Amino acid sequence: MADTTSSSFTKKCPHCQQWSAWNQRPNDRCEHCGGFLDPRAQRRVAEENRKAIEPKEPSLLEIQSDDNVIVRFFKRIGRVGQVVFGAILAFFIAVITFVAG
Incomplete structure (x- = not known):
């Protein structure tokens, strides 16, 4: 069975400075420290979710x-x-x- 978690992209973790596989999703985490590989995208997604839940004034x-x-x-x-x-x-x-x- 093929490994579906492998990626042809890598990204350097902003926290531990190690290279990790990256699937270009905001919730991708570092293989070494577990931190988000793209913290800005994670904050943007969290903000969009928060705005979707809030009632519109x-x-x-x-x-x-x-x-x-x-x-x-x-x-x-x-x-x-x-x-x-x-x-x-x-x-x-x-x-x-x-x-x-």
Whole structure:
């Protein structure tokens, strides 16, 4: 039976500085000290898992299904204000760019 754990890649362990087989996965460990061969990838995977578990916070102007009529009205006014502000800002940037040549 063939050994499926062998790899054609090796990586130097950042902890013990020994070379170990590396399957290019974030959870690959050093054969000598047992430390992660790619600690940055391991932290990134842990952070992604943590973010997937956390509930997403609603944004300030996101209209929720349980908002009452008055709150929905003011949130829509706020959204319109954001769009108008962005349009005015874009207009001023375009005028300044045009004048500058």
